[in-house]
Amino acid sequence: MNAADQAQSLRELVKGSRSMKIITIASGKGGVGKTGICVNMAIALSTLGYKVLVVDADFGLANIDVMLGVVAKYNMGHLLRGEQSLQDIIQEGHNSIRFISGGSGVFELLKMDELRIKAIVSDLMRLRDPADIILFDAGAGINDNVMQLISSSTETVVITTPEPTAILDAYALVKTAVNESGQKNVRLIMNKCENRKEAQTAEDGFIQVVQRHLSTEVLPLGHILYDHEVVNSIKSQTPVMISRPNGATAKEIMNITKRLMDIPVSANGASEKMTKLFDWLLGGKK
Secondary structure, eight states, rough: OOOHHHHHHHHHHTTTTTTEEEEEEEEEESSSHHHHHHHHHHHHHHHHHEEEEEEESTTTOHHHHHHHTTOOOOHHHHTTTTSSGGGGEEEGGGOOOOEEEOTTGGGGGGOOOOHHHHHHHHHHHTTTSOOOOEEEEEOOSSSHHHHHHHHHOOOEEEEOSHHHHHHHHHHHHHHHHHHHHEEEEEEEEEEEEESHHHHHHHHHHHHHHHHHHHHHOOEEEEEOOHHHHHHHHHHHTHHHHHSSTTTHHHHHHHHHHHHHTTTOOOHHHHHHHHHHHHHHHHHOOO
16 A cells, blocks of 8 residues: 555544544654643643543654653553553543653554554544544654654644754655645644744745645644743643743643634734724724
């Protein structure tokens, strides 16, 4: 079965799940903050009332459990060796977020074929307590496992930074996802930006290049400025959505998550004041 046929087979499997969303969080390179965003988005989704399951799909190099402040008892390796069922390897971290550890240093995870990944996705959709949303935290870069996960997803969120090498690697990832996996529903998050201008310039340029060369529309979810509190949250193993829920980063992640779920994002702060001023000037409010 070629890559296109595999992608179609996985997509047909997911379509049968009715309302379940399967979202792959991916990046062209490591170090762009992908896993941290994935974990914090899971907490934001839970806050919004969704039942979430995070699957650490950075197979063999897993760290979702560390981010969620848990020492994982079981991981995907136990499933592959037949030692535990899929239901048994689901654990809970901060805010009762359910997750499956990928298993650090588990060699057999690095060579999972399309049939095995398809079987895991199928089993995830048949859990006794199914999730509304499954988040796959994919490994960084481009490999067969990442492409198969993207193929199985209803949409893909690509994380990058304004750094030129990160932009180039993110473009390569999107190109491969579009051309080989047939994934057209791609979203973008620009992370670790120095300021809003840098973020907007990088975001606009990336979207335009993808549109011009791949004839694919990448939808922006938002951008996140560099925040030292995120570094502290990683060290303390407490996601920023919990450690600083009212901070700028947590608020932006919540807004990004709402856009992902097509929930309107209300104006706030300066923009809200400006809206009220225009309403008053135009006679809309007294």
